[in-house]
Structures are given as C-alpha cells and as structure tokens.
Amino acid sequence: MSGRGAGGYTGTGALVRLALRRDRIMLPVWLGAFVLSAAGSAGATVGLYADAGPRIQAAQAINHTQSLVALYGRIYDPASLGALAMVKAGSLGSVAVALLAVLIVVRHTRAEEETGRLELLGATAVGRRAPLTAAFVLSAGTSGALAVVTAASLVAAGLPAAGSLAFGLAWAGVGLAFAAVAGVTAQLTRTGRAATGLALAVLGVVYVLRAIGDTAGATGPGWLTWLSPIGWGQQFRPYAGNRWWVLLITLGFTAVVGAAGYALAARRDAGAGLLADRPGRASAGATLGTPLGLAWRLHRATLAAWAIGVTLSALLFGNVATNLSGFAGSSQARDLFGRLGGGQQALTQAYLAAVIGIYGVLVSAYGIQAAARLRTEEVSTRTEAVLATATGRRSWLLAHATVALLGTALLLALTGAAAAVGYGAGAGGLSQGWPVLAAALAHVPAAWVLTGLVLALYGLAPRLVTLAWAGYAGFVLLGELGPLLRLRQAVLDVSPFTHSPRGPGVPIAAVPLLWLLGVLAVLVGAGLVGFTRRDVPVS
C-alpha cells in the first residue's frame, strides 16, 4: 500500500498552497509580533546597558537568582550585551515559537481531519503522507522565515551578526522540534483541541525540565536541561559562544519525532485516533440538562488541564522564590525586576509579582479561548440545536460567559494559592500566603476584560471574534515594549494589563479594578444586546 497515490506525497504542493492561502494573514501577523518583540527588547537593552559595568552586574544578578534562572535560564556570558538582551526572548519567547508551530501543524492536520475536510481532499489525488508533510513544510518554512527576519532585525537593533543568526536559528529549532511533537500528538487524539492540548502539555514538561536542570547545582541533575528542546535553544548560547553544533541535536530530534509521526499516521484509519474512545453513559447525568450544565460539560476538560498546569508550575516558581539570594540589596537587581514586571518592593516580592504578572497574561488567554467556544459552537451548527429548544439566547451566552469568567478567576486563585504554598513551604511558613493570593486575584479584572471583549465581538460581529486574539497580542506587546519605547502613559493605559496592581508588597488600588469591572459590564451587555438581535448562524 505504498503506491504513489495511497502512501506517497502526491498533492503536497497543492496542500501547502491551500494552507498558505488560509494562513496568509495569520502567519505574517505572528512573524511581525515576534520580530517586533525581539527587536524591541534588543534595542531597549542596547540603549540601557551600553556600559559594560552595569551590564555585568545585571547579568550576574540574574545568574545568582535561582528563581530567575528557573524562569528564564542563565546568561552564559555576563559581559555580552546580546545575551542579556535576549534572555527573556530566548525562554518565554521560545514558548511562543513552540506554540505557533503546534498551532500550524494541528490546524492543517488533525483539525482538518476532524471537520471532514481532509477526507474531501484525501479522496482526490492526495497521497497519504501529503497532509502531514504539507503541515511540516509550512511550519518549517515559517520557522526558517522567522530565523531570517529575527536575525536581520536584531542586527538592525545593534547586536552582533553571528549571535543574531544563532538566536534566530535557536528560535527556529524550537519551532521545528514542536512541529514534530505536534505531528505526533495529531495522530494520537481525535480532536484538534486535544492534539493541541497534548502538545502544549509536552511544552510545559520540557520547560520545567529545563528549569530544574538550569537551577541544579554542580551535583544536581543538570543534564535535565539537555532533555528539553527549550533547553537546546538556550544551550545554543547566542551571543555567548554561539555553539552551532547544538542545532544538530534539535534537527536529530525533529527527524526522529517527525518520522514517528509518519509511522503513527500509517498505522491508523482516517478520522481515527490512536488513543481509543471509551464508551460513555447511555443517558445524561443530573447536571446535564441546563445551558450552564452543558457549558460546564464542554469546558471542564480544558479547564482541568489548565488548572493542573497552572498549579504545578506556580508551585515550582513559588518555591524558587525562597532561593533569592546574593544581590537582594543591589539596585541593579531591583531595577531588573522592575523591568521584568515587578514593582519597587523587596526583591522576593518583586520576583513573585513578576511571576504572577506573567500568569495574569497567560490566564487571560484561557478566558479568550473559553469564550470563543461560543463561536465554534455556532459555526458547527450546534448552537442552532440548542436555541431550537426552550433555551433563550441570553442564557446560552451567559452560560458560556459564566464558565469563562469563573474559570479565569479560579485559575488565578490557583496560581496565587500554589505560588503561596510553594513559597511558604520553602520559607518555612504560610504567613506570606495571603498577600500572594490577593496579588494573583487582583489580576482577575484585567483578564475578564479580554473575556468580555470576546463576548462583545461574538454578539455584535461574530465573524471578527478572532480579533480578540489580535487585541490580546497587542496588549501584551504594549506591556512588554511600551515602557522600553517610553510610550506615553495614555497609550499604555489602553491595555487592561497596565491597570493590574503589581503585588504582592504594593497596596491594591480599588479604583482601577472597578474601572476594569465597569468595562467588563459594558462589554458583556453589548454582547448580549448584539446576540439577541442578530441572525443565528452567521457563517
């Protein structure tokens, strides 16, 4: 069965062109965001740390702070401007690169298969290996383009050329590795959502492996870093030795895992996953009989996955907060945390504030994703089936809104609680717990505004729901780059994240939070008004 039609790559080119046509807006936007954030941090650091003295102090402050090493990794050459500038982009930025690779591959393989569109194509002259190959080609091409444009923009920002190329390739390597990982998970599950979730779980695990490996002492399990594609990206050491040979490890991993994806694909039927479906209940349980009950049922698996991920990682990051040492008093260290999102409080608290701020942004994505489920339901015509019953439009929208909003709050509460427990366990008491929990909960209103944005778009302009993601990316970029570019406060204030208090250790001002809640109320109201007046479905 390995004839050119059934087993081959026939039609790959056509599929790649189709995918490019579908992603012609999404891919340039992603690439632009990466380039902007990389060049932005490079440019800002070049301006801020032109002198070697403060630069070395700042780099050593990071290297001597276990929690920061866990979060971002080490700076392998304290004197290197590029290594300091790109430490955050090389860690958290790599996560975003991996996310993009996963989204591309799943979107053009399992998600297509789930909708049945791939079957339509499969019946034409498209080989069995073509869809996966096309997804790999698209993803690899994107990674390659990312390497080139990122390197060019870093050089333009004033960093050395060799290191810039190494940095671009390190990002591209992470993209390749996770394209391969997604190529495997897309064979295992039956839904695109589950395939993405599984790949992101792998991403979480390898990020933590790197964090443990990097913070291990001389006798500890430092080798764990070498099990992580994120770790390889950092061991490339751009601007600090440029170890080109590390790229070979990434390429080898990509080849082996990619081949596994093909092997798995050859062993299963179209439409099927390798993880078997268990039969379920023959009749509905007591809770599945209301719009809210249905919404809960649809969201609970995703929420549970988020809850586990958030709790475990926040425990870890909370725990390393107790290892803050060395440069606790130095002004460079404090200045650094200020730039990383913390305030002007004591170092431990500033670290926790920076971590919690990252979770505030991450968990907002859950809210967007959960609320955007309304649109998925509508496009799949399931909303019609529900609205054809005695379910009113208001209660349908509010059911999903409730789960999205309460889920967001729950995740931030878990973040705070886990960070507090992790920190308390290390510090020998939970007395510091409450401020940490409160600091996490203070991020809820800003996250809710993004959920509200989705709801408003869904009611008023359902075709534009995905714009909420663009808004999200814009707000994140504004928070990252705005202060570096010295944008006016009025511009920074556009982003809801600007208004979240940066606790613990600073007082929580009620007024900005109340404003955010007011904005949320307006957005939800607009969504309700729009949804009760418009046609369903709008396709």
Added chain:
Amino acid sequence: MTEAIHIDALVKSFGRTRALDGLELAVRTGEVHGFLGPNGAGKTTTIRVLLGLLRADAGTVRLLGGDPWRDATDLHRRLAYVPGDVTLWPTLTGGEVIDLLGRLRGGLDQRRRADLLERFDLDPGKKGRAYSKGNRQKVALIAALASTVELLLLDEPTSGLDPLMEDVFRQVIRQEQHSGRTVLLSSHILAEVEALCDRVTLIRAGRAVQTGTLADLRHLTRTSIRADLAGPVTGLAELPGVHNLVTRDRRVHLDVDAEALDPVLRHLASAGVRGLVSQPPTLEELFLRHYDGTGDGTAAEPAEVTT
C-alpha cells in the same frame, strides 16, 4: 381549520442574495406537510425563520399562534427540530444528547425514548465523534420524536439513513400523524413525500411555486400514455395538450396534460386500441417540470418510463 404555520410574503436576504422572496406557506394543524425544493431553494432558511434563529426582513410569520422571533423560547417548548446535517458534541454520547435536548425543551417521554432507540437500532453509549452520519441523524430524530410536542420541524431528516431506517422513519411519522401532531417535512426525497404527506408546497428561488394535495398537484401534470393501435391514427399532434408524441408503425407514445386526457383517449379509441399502458404523473416528473431551469413549465427530459 386552524393553521400551525402561516407564512405570508416572507422576505429574507443575506447581503445581496435574496434567499426568500415573498414566500407563502400554510401548514394546517394535524397534517404532514411536504416542503419540496432543490438545494438552495430556501427550505432551510424558512425553517430557521420559523425557529426564530433568523429575523424576517419583511412579511408575516405565525407559528402555533405566536411570533417565532419574539416568542421563541415559549414556542420552542411546543416544537422539536431535526436539522438535515446533525453535528453532535464530540465528547457527549448519543444518549446524553437525547436527554439534554429533551430536558432543554422541557421534558422527554422515557418510554418513547427507549422504544425509539430500539426501533432505530442506535447505541446510545457511543461518543458523538464516533457516530456515522446516519447515526448522528438518528440521535437528532430520537431526541425530537421522544419529546411531547405539537409540531415537528424536520429539515431533510432522513439524509444518511439506510433504506431500512428510512422505513422505520416513515412508520414513526405515520404514528405521529395519527396522534395528531403537525409535521413540516422538508425533503427532496420524492418517494418519502409521496408516502407521508397530506399536502405539499414546492418552492424555488425563495418562492412557493405550487401548493396543494398530491392529487391537486398531479392534476397539474401530465400522464404518459403508450398505446398499440389497430389502425393508423392521424391528427394526434394537432390535439391540444399533447406533448412528446412518437409514432412508430401503429405504436404511439405521448404525454398528455391532465385536462386534455379525455379527448386524446377518444381519439385513440377511434383508431382501435389493442393495448394501453398509462403511467400516472409522478412527483418526480412534477419536480423536474418545475425545476428544469427553463421556467416555462415544459420538461426538458420528461420522466419517461420505458418497459
């Protein structure tokens, strides 16, 4: 006689496309009403307006005595809907979906649910993503039929069902008819409509082009006649209402309009009839005559039956 559905001069546009263009439709309480039309004629749009999912641009729509847009929630307790292309939640089982939709509608007859599961031979324990198209359709059918409602809105409900299940569907709808429920059955399976419907409405390009009982509609179409004659016959082609005349030796084949049947038969009889085959007009022929695209009512390819 009361009407469960009354639609008058309904207009609905999507952008520049006019999906419904002055549609008229009247469904009497207690009847099974066939709603026929080719793909894209506006059947689904009409049903979505009836469900209060789409808002009418113009015209009046009454459903069970209410306004389908304004009173949607209350009216939906009294009706059930089966879409033509059922999408289920991938992680919910068929049994869960049946119960869920029943509960959201306000109640489910458990005995009927069990009976229908057996008759349609559906495994309710499978996840939505594991069902074939036909089985997904069964889930929606059982969910609708097991509820205690006055009106069933069925939008091509048997697409994907095998002939055995199609037969079960017909039996069940006949029972519904006996117990006094009203059914609007959108379909393009003509045999199904002929078997089940009291009256039918044919629509094309968003307008009703015919409405009435099947007998009424048959009257509007042609009978196909094949005759073996004793002697030669002349002048047939000049008779009004004769179409597609083919004469070979003493064999004659023609289609004739219903109102012209009597003079044509007399003319044939005058030549001496040795054998006669008469094919009643089929719904299919009617359908083709209306939808062949010429618009002048003459069939491009009459549904000729050769034996």
